[in-house]
Amino acid sequence: MLTASDIVAEVGMALGLDAKKSEVHGFSQRGGVVESHVRWGKRVGAPLGEKGNIDYLLAFELMESARWIEFLKPGGTVIVNRQRILPMSATVGDALYPSDEAIDQALRVVTTKIVYVDGLEVATDLGNKNLANTVLLGALARVMEVDPEVWLDVIVKRVPHKYIEQNKQAFWAGRMGEKVPS
Amino acid sequence: MKKLLSGNEAIALGAKIAGVKYASAYPGTPSTEILENLAKMAGVRADWAPNEKVALDSVAGASYAGARALATMKHVGLNVASETLFYLAYTGVNAGLVLISADDPGAWSSQNEQDNRHYARFAKVPCLEPADSQEAMDFVAIAFDLSEQFDTPVILRTTTRISHSKSVVNVPEDNRHAPRALKEFVPDMSKYAMIPANARRRHPVVEDRLKKLGEWANTAPVNQIEWGDKSMGIVTSSVAYQYASEVFVGYSFLKLGMSYPLPEKLIRDFASKVERLVVVEELDPFFEHEIRAMGIPCVGKEYFPLTNEFSLAVVREGARKLGVAQPDYATASVAAQVPARPPALCPGCPHRSTFYTLRKLKLRVAGDIGCYSIGVLPPFNAIDTLGCMGASLGVAQGVDAVGENNAKHPWVAVIGDSPFFHAGMPALANIVYNRGASTVLILDNDTTAMTGQQENPGTGKTLQGASVQKIDIEQVVRGMGIKDVFVVDAFDEPAVEQTIKAAVAIKDRPSVVISRGPCVFLDTYADKYIDDVDLVKCNGCSLCFRVGCPAIYKGELDATTHKPKALIDPLLCIGCDVCLQVCPRDAIFRVGN
Ligand SMILES: Cc1ncc(C[n+]2csc(CCOP(=O)(O)OP(=O)(O)O)c2C)c(N)n1
Ligand code: SF4
Numbered sequence: 213m214l215t216a217s218d219i220v221a222e223v224g225m226a227l228g229l230d231a232k233k234s235e236v237h238g239f240s241q242r243g244g245v246v247e248s249h250v251r252w253g254k255r256v257g258a259p260l261g262e263k264g265n266i267d268y269l270l271a272f273e274l275m276e277s278a279r280w281i282e283f284l285k286p287g288g289t290v291i292v293n294r295q296r297i298l299p300m301s302a303t304v305g306d307a308l309y310p311s312d313e314a315i316d317q318a319l320r321v322v323t324t325k326i327v328y329v330d331g332l333e334v335a336t337d338l339g340n341k342n343l344a345n346t347v348l349l350g351a352l353a354r355v356m357e358v359d360p361e362v363w364l365d366v367i368v369k370r371v372p373h374k375y376i377e378q379n380k381q382a383f384w385a386g387r388m389g390e391k392v393p394s
Numbered sequence: 395m396k397k398l399l400s401g402n403e404a405i406a407l408g409a410k411i412a413g414v415k416y417a418s419a420y421p422g423t424p425s426t427e428i429l430e431n432l433a434k435m436a437g438v439r440a441d442w443a444p445n446e447k448v449a450l451d452s453v454a455g456a457s458y459a460g461a462r463a464l465a466t467m468k469h470v471g472l473n474v475a476s477e478t479l480f481y482l483a484y485t486g487v488n489a490g491l492v493l494i495s496a497d498d499p500g501a502w503s504s505q506n507e508q509d510n511r512h513y514a515r516f517a518k519v520p521c522l523e524p525a526d527s528q529e530a531m532d533f534v535a536i537a538f539d540l541s542e543q544f545d546t547p548v549i550l551r552t553t554t555r556i557s558h559s560k561s562v563v564n565v566p567e568d569n570r571h572a573p574r575a576l577k578e579f580v581p582d583m584s585k586y587a588m589i590p591a592n593a594r595r596r597h598p599v600v601e602d603r604l605k606k607l608g609e610w611a612n613t614a615p616v617n618q619i620e621w622g623d624k625s626m627g628i629v630t631s632s633v634a635y636q637y638a639s640e641v642f643v644g645y646s647f648l649k650l651g652m653s654y655p656l657p658e659k660l661i662r663d664f665a666s667k668v669e670r671l672v673v674v675e676e677l678d679p680f681f682e683h684e685i686r687a688m689g690i691p692c693v694g695k696e697y698f699p700l701t702n703e704f705s706l707a708v709v710r711e712g713a714r715k716l717g718v719a720q721p722d723y724a725t726a727s728v729a730a731q732v733p734a735r736p737p738a739l740c741p742g743c744p745h746r747s748t749f750y751t752l753r754k755l756k757l758r759v760a761g762d763i764g765c766y767s768i769g770v771l772p773p774f775n776a777i778d779t780l781g782c783m784g785a786s787l788g789v790a791q792g793v794d795a796v797g798e799n800n801a802k803h804p805w806v807a808v809i810g811d812s813p814f815f816h817a818g819m820p821a822l823a824n825i826v827y828n829r830g831a832s833t834v835l836i837l838d839n840d841t842t843a844m845t846g847q848q849e850n851p852g853t854g855k856t857l858q859g860a861s862v863q864k865i866d867i868e869q870v871v872r873g874m875g876i877k878d879v880f881v882v883d884a885f886d887e888p889a890v891e892q893t894i895k896a897a898v899a900i901k902d903r904p905s906v907v908i909s910r911g912p913c914v915f916l917d918t919y920a921d922k923y924i925d926d927v928d929l930v931k932c933n934g935c936s937l938c939f940r941v942g943c944p945a946i947y948k949g950e951l952d953a954t955t956h957k958p959k960a961l962i963d964p965l966l967c968i969g970c971d972v973c974l975q976v977c978p979r980d981a982i983f984r985v986g987n
Contacts, residue, residue, distance in 0.1 A: 221560060222398055231398065232526075234559035237502070242768060243944050244737040257636040259559035262706040264723030278730040286724060298947045298963075299735040303939055304773045307733030318730035341965075 215370060216270075216345040217248035222366045223358060224252030234259035243300065245276070268356065270348055272331075273297050275310055278318040287323050291351045293331040293344060327351055327389070334385045340375070343382035350386020360387055399563045401556040404527040405466075405494060406431035407565065408534030412490075413572040414438055415461035418449040420816065421845040422468030423503040424557040425496035429466055430848075433857045437571035442848060442857045445783070445816040446471035450478040450493065457491040458586060460576035462538055466494040469510050470782065474817070476513065479547065483517040484596040485586050486545035486603075489577045490538035497553045499676045500703030505763070505782060507701070509677035514549050514654035518600050520607050521549040521654040522616060523632045527561040533651065536616060544603055544610075551653065553676065555633040555703065608655040616651025619664055626716070627668030629661070629681055629692070637709040638674045642718060656684050665690045672697070672716060676704050739768050741945040742921065742970040744839050744884035744911030748808070749774040750941050750976065751891045757898065758803050760789040762818075764810035764844045765913075766837055773940045777808070784809070784817025790832040791825050799832060804898045806833045812842035812850045814867060825904050826874050833897045834906045837884070838867055839913040847915050871906045878903065884911025887975040914968060921968040923984045931981035932959040938973040938982065946973060 217233050224231035229252045237246040249260045263283050269290040271277030277292040284290055301307035310318075319326050329351050331344035346367065353363045364380060371379050399407070405428050409417065417440040419429040433440040443449035446467040456463035467475060472495050479493070495513070498504040514521030522537050524530040530552065537548040584592050611617060623645045630638045631650040639647070648664045650656070665671045665685075673682045673694035682694035697712035698704070710720040739746050749769040752759055753776045761769060761777035762785060770777045779789055790799070790807035799805045809818050814836055825832055842848040849855040854864030871879050878900050882893040890909060897905040912918045929949070934957030938946055945966035948958035962973075962982075974982040 218398065218560065225396065225398060225562060230562060232559055232561045233398070234555060242737040242740060242765065243735065245735045256561070257639040258706050259555055259561070259633065259636065260705055262710075262723065264725035265721075275730075275732050279732040282725045298944075299733050300738045300942065300944055301733045301736055303944075303947045304942060305733075308731075310730045310732060314730045318732075 216272075216349055217250050219349060219363075219366050219370055220250040220352070221252075222370070223363055224250070226362050226366055227252070227358065229253060230256045232256045232259045236260070245279070247280070268352060270352060272345065272348065274312075275315060278310065278315045281319050281322050284322050287325065289325040289327065289355045290319055290323060291327045291329060291348060291355070292319075293329055293348055295332040295344065325355075327355065329386060329389060331386075335382060338378055338381055338385070340378055343378055346379045346382035347386035350383040351389055352386075353383070354387050354389070395565045395567060397563050397565050398560045399527045399531075399565075400427065400558055400560045401524065401527050401530040401552050402427040402496075402558070403431055404531040404563050405534055405550070405552070406435065407563075407569060408531035409464050409492070410435045410438060410571045411531075411566065411569050412535045412538045413462050413574040414464045414538075415574070416453065416456035417441070417464040417466070418443045418452045419466040420444065420446045420449055420471060421842055421848045422446075422471050422496070423845055424498060424552070424554040425466045425468045425471070425494060426845050426848070427557075428494060429857065432464070435571060437573055440857055442850065444851055446475040447478055450475040450482070453491060453493075454478060454482050454485075457487045457489050458485075459579055460489050462490045462574065464492050464494065467496070468504065469495055469497040469508050470504060470506065471495075472510055472513055473508075474783070476517075479513065479517045479519070481588050482547045483519050483600060484588055484593060487541055487547060488579055489574075490541035491547045492534065492537045492541060493547055493549050495549055495551045496557050497551060497677075499553050499555075502554055502703075505780070507677060509680060510549070510551055511653050511680045512678070514551075518604050519547050519549060520544070520652060521551055522651060523551050523653045524556060524651070525632050525635045525649065526556070527559070527563045529651065530556065531563055531565075533616065540610075544607055546603055546607070551632075553633060553703075559633075604655055608658060611652050611655060611657035612659040614652060614657070617657050617660055618649045618651070619660070620647040620649065622646045624667055625669045626718070627664055627671050628674055629664070629671060629685070630674040631681070632676065634674050634676050634704055634709070637704050637706055640706060641709045641713045641720065645718075650681065653680065656681065658688055661685060661688065662690065665692070674698055674709065674712070677701075736771055737768055738771075738942055738944045739765065740914050741943050741966045742914040742919070742968040744909070744913065745769070745837055746941050746943065746970070746972050747884055747887040747890040748835060748837060748894075748909050749776045750887065750972065751894055752776040752806070752808070753940065754891070755894065755898075757894075758793075758805040760786040760793065760805060760807045762786040762807075762809040762813050764813060764837070766808065766810060767844075768942075769808070773942045782817075783813040784821050787818055787821030787825060787832070787834060790834070791821070791828065791830045794830050794832050795828070804833075806835055806894070806898065808835045808837065810842075811836065811838040811840065811852045811867060812848075815851045815865070819870065822871065822874055822876075822906075826876060830904050831900070831902055832904055833894075833900070834904065835894065836867055836871075836906060836908045838908055838910045839884075840910075840918065841913045841916055843913045843915065847913060868908055871908070876904050876906050878905035879908070880906070881908045881910060884909045885970055885972065887972050923969040923986050924962070924964055924967040925969055925971060925974050925982050926962055926964070926985045927960050928981045928983060929959055931979050933957075933979065934959045935978065937976050937978060941972050941976060943973060
């Protein structure tokens with residue numbers, strides 16, 4: 213997740229723009245929520261975006277898409293990894309993991325541009341569960357209409373040599389995925 | 395060459411380019427990565443110290459001895475090192491000395507959100523505040539020059555948002571470490587040895603230096619005016635400037651790169667040319683009070699909050715109240731019930747058995763700071779007090795001294811290996827010296843895990859991973875004269891329980907339990923198999939849910955108890971066996987891997 217947002221920020225730089233990225237987390241390493249913001253522009257001041265004004269939302273976990281949807285601009289695009297990671301509040305407390313329908317409905321209040329990605333499944337097929345993030349980046353590359361070569365250049369520079377091929381495949385898998393609903 | 399760097403990476407790079415020779419720190423979010431980055435840079439000696447005071451004293455020594463030196467710490471670390479800061483302000487430096495204070499507005503990973511600009515004023519030393527990574531790199535060099543020019547330690551203050559955000563930095567092509575010859579130490583007791591007579595003589599020097607620094611600030615390039623619409627002039631710094639620049643579009647700005655001492659002439663000049671002076675600063679009204687004290691009217695905290703981190707939304711809200719129109723982004727409120735995602739001890743964490751036991755035995759617990767602070771949260775709810783590094787032992791001694799550590803309410807202190815070296819040792823000496831009878835649990839996971847697994851004096855490794863003498867906590871404790879020292883395997887829950895019971899039963903003298911087991915992130919962690927649940931034997935008694943493991947979750951309801959049976963996620967489980975040990979029905983078993 214953290215490298216994924218670095219890559220997005222560096223793609224902005226590669227396009228000749230100013231870019232900033234910032235993560236917000238407390239006890240993240242221990243299962244808390246991590247939120248990472250990337251902004252591109254001619255000049256970027258604030259390192260964090262704001263609610264209701266984000267163009268693209270990437271949820272690396274299914275229910276997190278619903279938690280963060282209020283950040284998305286109405287009509288913006290949300291890309292959702294279908295993977296579920298159960299929160300402790302469901303084991304220790306009485307919280308229930310929301311149903312697929314409840315999540316989808318929550319997203320639809322803000323936008324119809326919802327792209328579901330089976331990141332973990334695709335990554336597992338490629339032989340490395342850690343590639344799910346790259347699959348999601350591929351999906352983002354598609355909806356942002358940025359030249360895939362620019363993305364691949366950045367990804368290749370960022371990942372360890374022996375994982376380059378796998379990451380390229382994961383990126384293309386995400387990039388070629390389903391069409392974006394309009 | 396343009397690079398995307400975090401504030402912390404940029405500070406490390408800036409320090410290298412400025413020829414820093416020695417750096418010392420104690421880890422603490424959001425400052426930790428500065429030293430971790432410096433450690434990789436040739437020509438720089440970078441050491442983890444046991445605490446921030448020791449770090450800053452050593453950095454003082456390096457500076458006296460003629461080397462440019464850097465200390466880094468989180469905001470609360472400067473509380474620990476403040477004693478040193480105050481004498482350093484009087485002695486001044488030989489080669490340049492810079493102290494990085496990384497503050498944490500929003501208290502993302504801290505026990506408070508103090509504003510360390512006050513320390514600059516308190517100790518009468520200059521403070522620089524970068525607003526992005528480029529400035530973070532550039533200001534380090536300026537800080538070292540300033541330190542040498544004015545013979546003063548210099549504080550460079552960042553915040554979480556500056557330290558951890560990445561932004562574009564123009565890295566000079568030649569960014570090698572610039573080695574500098576040691577500047578000769580010329581003995582001068584009147585400057586370097588602060589007996590009262592010398593201290594009295596140094597005080598006017600400090601006051602005079604502050605005046606000169608204030609003069610310097612008036613024309614220093616770190617303070618910049620951006621003229622725009624003069625109906626409003628915004629005085630701001632650090633990340634607050636970044637938010638304000640997107641909110642008060644087109645207005646005039648005085649961006650302060652030096653937050654102490656303030657450039658009085660420059661501020662007067664700016665204030666006289668704008669109709670209304672507005673101060674936009676995170677946390678305390680520091681500039682606001684200083685500017686008011688100059689007799690210049692301004693507004694600030696009646697529009698912008700005192701507490702919590704700023705954001706675009708927060709600064710917009712203040713701007714609206716000031717009559718500056720702002721876009722109103724429609725925010726849909728979240729329609730689905732999304733459960734919270736509270737932090738938890740990792741699957742396989744060595745702390746789990748201790749907190750399960752503390753909860754089970756209903757002991758009162760004086761806690762400390764580390765991953766095990768999660769013991770405050772459900773399902774453990776096991777920590778009663780938690781303040782700062784090392785506080786657990788002092789608090790337990792006080793409770794004990796007034797007779798509250800008794801059969802009805804037995805108390806224990808719980809501390810990790812890293813805080814034990816940081817501030818726990820003097821507190822243990824206090825318990826022994828003052829006839830305490832506390833039980834102290836030392837959770838030795840062989841690392842400083844909370845901040846990202848740094849080495850400490852007990853791990854036998856330096857910051858760079860070199861093998862060194864390991865300080866054995868058991869020997870230290872015995873050396874202090876404690877007779878009842880128990881060492882127990884953290885992954886053996888029944889043994890942990892038995893040992894804690896035995897230690898707590900000792901009422902007339904102190905006892906120490908060292909619970910040993912590595913953090914799962916260490917190479918020494920042995921995972922051989924995973925655990926699984928026999929769903930026929932499991933009746934949903936829910937005992938294993940109380941170990942608070944993210945790998946265990948609720949499955950189908952049991953037909954007779956109507957309570958959910960346990961399931962174990964094979965992707966997350968690493969076979970620590972704690973759940974297996976607490977299951978009364980032997981429903982959990984090991985699966986080979
Ligand atoms: C004065 C001070 N310095 C630094 C920190 C940052 N900090 C919080 S927890 C922690 C390490 C705790 O290590 P340990 O107690 O060994 O527990 P672990 O996280 O390994 O379980 C540090 C350095 C702090 N809170 N206060
Ligand atoms: S990082 Fe290590 S010490 Fe911290 S919760 Fe995880 S296993 Fe436990």
